[in-house]
Amino acid sequence: MKGRSRWLPVLVTVLLLAGAAVGYTWYAREKTARHGDVNVVPVVSGQALSVPSPGQVLFRNTAAGPDHGRVAQVPVATPGSPRHTADLSCDRFAASGGKALCLAARPGVLPPITDVTVLDRDLHVLRTFDLPGSPSRARLSPSGRMAAWTLFVTGDSYAATGFSTRAGILDTETGELVKTVEEIPVQLNGEQYFAADVNYWGITFSSNDDRFYLTMASRGKTYLVEADFRAYRARVLRENVECPSLSPDGTRVAFKKRVAADAAAPWRLAVLELATGKETLLAETRSVDDQAAWLDGKTVLYALPGRAGSSDIWSVPADGTGAAALFVTGGASPAAGMT
Amino acid sequence: MYIATSRSADSAAGIPEARSAARRRVSGNVLALGMVSMVTDISSEMVTAVLPVYLVLGLGLSPLQFGVLDGLYSGVTALVRLAGGHVADRFGRFKAVAGFGYGLSAVCKLGLLAAGSSVGAIGAVLAADRTGKGLRTAPRDALISLSSEPEFLGRSFGVHRALDTVGAFLGPLVAMTVLWLSLGSYDAVFFTSFCVAALGVLVLFVAVRDRKKAAAVRAKPSLAESAGLLKIASFRRICWWAALLGLVTVSDSFVYLLLQRRSDLAQVYFSLLPLGTAGVYLLLAVPLGHLADRIGRWKVFLGGHVALVCALLTLVGPFDGVLLAVIALALHGVFYAATDGVLMAAAGPSLPEHLRASGMALVQTGQATARMVSSVLFGAAWTAWDLYPAVLVTAGVLAVVVLAAAVARPLRRAGVSA
Numbered sequence: 182m183k184g185r186s187r188w189l190p191v192l193v194t195v196l197l198l199a200g201a202a203v204g205y206t207w208y209a210r211e212k213t214a215r216h217g218d219v220n221v222v223p224v225v226s227g228q229a230l231s232v233p234s235p236g237q238v239l240f241r242n243t244a245a246g247p248d249h250g251r252v253a254q255v256p257v258a259t260p261g262s263p264r265h266t267a268d269l270s271c272d273r274f275a276a277s278g279g280k281a282l283c284l285a286a287r288p289g290v291l292p293p294i295t296d297v298t299v300l301d302r303d304l305h306v307l308r309t310f311d312l313p314g315s316p317s318r319a320r321l322s323p324s325g326r327m328a329a330w331t332l333f334v335t336g337d338s339y340a341a342t343g344f345s346t347r348a349g350i351l352d353t354e355t356g357e358l359v360k361t362v363e364e365i366p367v368q369l370n371g372e373q374y375f376a377a378d379v380n381y382w383g384i385t386f387s388s389n390d391d392r393f394y395l396t397m398a399s400r401g402k403t404y405l406v407e408a409d410f411r412a413y414r415a416r417v418l419r420e421n422v423e424c425p426s427l428s429p430d431g432t433r434v435a436f437k438k439r440v441a442a443d444a445a446a447p448w449r450l451a452v453l454e455l456a457t458g459k460e461t462l463l464a465e466t467r468s469v470d471d472q473a474a475w476l477d478g479k480t481v482l483y484a485l486p487g488r489a490g491s492s493d494i495w496s497v498p499a500d501g502t503g504a505a506a507l508f509v510t511g512g513a514s515p516a517a518g519m520t
Numbered sequence: 521m522y523i524a525t526s527r528s529a530d531s532a533a534g535i536p537e538a539r540s541a542a543r544r545r546v547s548g549n550v551l552a553l554g555m556v557s558m559v560t561d562i563s564s565e566m567v568t569a570v571l572p573v574y575l576v577l578g579l580g581l582s583p584l585q586f587g588v589l590d591g592l593y594s595g596v597t598a599l600v601r602l603a604g605g606h607v608a609d610r611f612g613r614f615k616a617v618a619g620f621g622y623g624l625s626a627v628c629k630l631g632l633l634a635a636g637s638s639v640g641a642i643g644a645v646l647a648a649d650r651t652g653k654g655l656r657t658a659p660r661d662a663l664i665s666l667s668s669e670p671e672f673l674g675r676s677f678g679v680h681r682a683l684d685t686v687g688a689f690l691g692p693l694v695a696m697t698v699l700w701l702s703l704g705s706y707d708a709v710f711f712t713s714f715c716v717a718a719l720g721v722l723v724l725f726v727a728v729r730d731r732k733k734a735a736a737v738r739a740k741p742s743l744a745e746s747a748g749l750l751k752i753a754s755f756r757r758i759c760w761w762a763a764l765l766g767l768v769t770v771s772d773s774f775v776y777l778l779l780q781r782r783s784d785l786a787q788v789y790f791s792l793l794p795l796g797t798a799g800v801y802l803l804l805a806v807p808l809g810h811l812a813d814r815i816g817r818w819k820v821f822l823g824g825h826v827a828l829v830c831a832l833l834t835l836v837g838p839f840d841g842v843l844l845a846v847i848a849l850a851l852h853g854v855f856y857a858a859t860d861g862v863l864m865a866a867a868g869p870s871l872p873e874h875l876r877a878s879g880m881a882l883v884q885t886g887q888a889t890a891r892m893v894s895s896v897l898f899g900a901a902w903t904a905w906d907l908y909p910a911v912l913v914t915a916g917v918l919a920v921v922v923l924a925a926a927v928a929r930p931l932r933r934a935g936v937s938a
Contacts, residue, residue, distance in 0.1 A: 188726075191722060191726050194722055195719060195722070198715040198716075198719050198722075201711075201715055202711065202712040202715040202716070205708055205711040205712070206698055206701050206702045206705075206708045206711075206712060207701075207702075209702040209703075209707055209708035209711075210701060210702045210703050210705070210708075212705070213703040213704065213705055288703065288704030290696070290699075292792075293573050315573055375906065376903070376906070377781070377902055377903075377906055377907040378902065378903060400903050401903075
């Protein structure tokens with residue numbers, strides 16, 4: 182009897198804990214199933230969007246509400262007008278030349294897996310495959326033929342934590358898929374560079390669908406690397422360039438430049454003239470951790486953290502003049518519909 | 521012969537039936553502590569499994585910020601562990617100190633919910649969580665050693681570590697299940713993790729008996745007395761050799777990285793590699809603990825390091841593909857099973873009862889700090905010399921240190937069963 186009276190409160194507590202866990206999980210499920218409550222910004226849902234759409238900017242809607250995560254579109258001239266959203270959800274999005282690229286983390290899967298989907302101009306699926314890791318960057322070449330992405334790859338609970346990145350390329354015409362470019366032969370100062378710790382991220386393709394630029398990190402430094410897809414070789418151009426983004430005319434790259442050792446705010450947006458090597462810091466003074474996107478030849482778009490875990494899209498002139506301006510509240514992954 | 525003590529000499533010469541009967545017995549308290557660790561590990565591994573993705577994808581932290589957060593909380597543990605050990609000894613309240621540590625970590629799971637997207641708050645919660653982990657380790661291990669017959673210490677620690685590893689296995693599975701049921705809600709994972717952790721605290725308070733006897737005999741050791749532990753020759757030698765071996769031990773992540781580079785395993789399996797190590801650890805923790813009790817704990821401890829040397833050589837050796845992965849992971853698992861709990865079992869008997877927790881904290885902290893330094897060193901060697909030379913040099917140095925430790929036999933004059 183004594184034993185029983187001792188175990189009864191324990192049993193009750195166990196049941197209470199189990200009930201609480203099940204209850205909370207159920208509550209979270211209901212909340213997710215209802216997709217939040219209402220959109221906090223004006224949204225026109227369920228639209229048939231197409232790419233490219235001149236005069237429009239496509240992006241990932243990050244404003245809270247049922248349309249959170251969906252691909253959205255606003256006119257460049259009036260980016261504050263109600264956004265039109267499609268029934269396509271992505272964590273990273275890119276669109277160019279009549280194709281779109283969507284990276285979506287598969288929910289509730291450990292270790293993380295990302296679904297990589299190439300879509301046609303009406304956002305219908307052309308090809309989809311999955312890769313290990315979490316979405317980081319997505320890009321298409323100006324013609325839309327070359328799709329490139331970067332994924333974060335995490336160690337799991339036993340391994341020491343820490344991230345590495347894995348950048349890959351898909352030639353949508355030939356179907357050739359390079360899951361990671363880390364084996365590409367790369368030259369530094371005219372000599373073949375070998376290191377076990379090379380890491381690549383932030384691919385940007387030029388209009389000839391062969392030449393691409395990306396960031397290589399090794400031995401504590403980052404480099405801007407220029408590479409050719411078909412010859413499959415690469416060379417280092419210069420140091421301290423991350424997440425390059427080639428301008429529409431192919432003469433400049435916008436990138437994030439490490440300016441401070443402070444881990445809380447390490448980067449500034451800058452533009453590099455490829456022919457002359459001239460670097461210009463842009464007017465945005467906050468630390469930007471994004472691969473910028475060119476709105477046109479004169480302006481770049483990028484995302485900064487916004488309110489309550491959301492993010493906002495900002496614009497800044499690409500020549501170092503002017504000032505940063507809010508472009509879209511509650512957005513990320515902007516892709517301008519250039520013709 | 522350094523296993524020759526009056527006790528083991530007696531039992532070796534004594535009645536075999538009695539001995540084999542005792543062999544099967546593991547104290548109820550050790551089992552209870554094992555259950556607590558298992559449940560708590562389910563809880564903490566649930567969070568560990570989702571945390572990187574939650575921070576980077578859910579909250580949009582850059583991997584760099586994540587690295588800073590991660591570094592922040594690894595540093596906390598070492599100091600706190602020493603404090604936990606000392607306080608537990610000083611007040612003779614192992615269960616209370618361990619319970620506080622378990623409780624703090626449990627509350628931190630709710631803290632993750634409350635912290636929302638504030639990076640500062642998340643950092644503080646993670647630091648508090650690590651504090652809880654640091655506080656509870658030494659008193660828990662002291663309780664295990666005080667609840668066991670000295671000649672079965674290896675087996676007791678083996679049982680405890682095996683249960684602990686079961687929890688580490690189950691944690692990510694439970695997290696996945698909760699994510700799946702909740703349609704991807706990290707909050708649900710954190711809340712469930714809290715409930716599981718609370719269950720662990722409950723099991724601790726209901727099922728684990730404290731050891732107050734020792735405190736009554738000899739009250740309140742001072743800080744100086746705790747620090748003076750290093751004057752005990754046998755214990756000092758254990759600390760010193762464990763730290764030295766730690767200094768030339770290659771950390772897990774490097775082993776997995778090596779394995780990934782060498783074998784053609786699909787990338788998606790990379791994060792499953794540690795499960796291989798854990799699986800072998802789980803299977804061998806008890807048998808190797810038992811073996812340590814019989815043939816000598818130091819021998820088994822060093823044998824574990826020999827397995828690590830073999831694992832490293834395998835990784836740069838002739839095998840390939842799945843075979844390479846299987847051999848390397850098996851050896852890596854043997855390394856864990858033969859070293860982790862066995863070191864505690866080896867150190868335990870050389871410590872006076874009233875300073876047990878402090879001593880265990882000391883040896884653990886020394887080893888952990890040395891391993892942290894070794895990670896940095898190995899990373900630097902890898903960068904400077906490239907992979908193969910770095911591995912071969914490390915394996916060579918490790919082999920030399922193991923050999924030296926075998927010759928030195930730190931427990932030989934200890935007069936303890938080790």
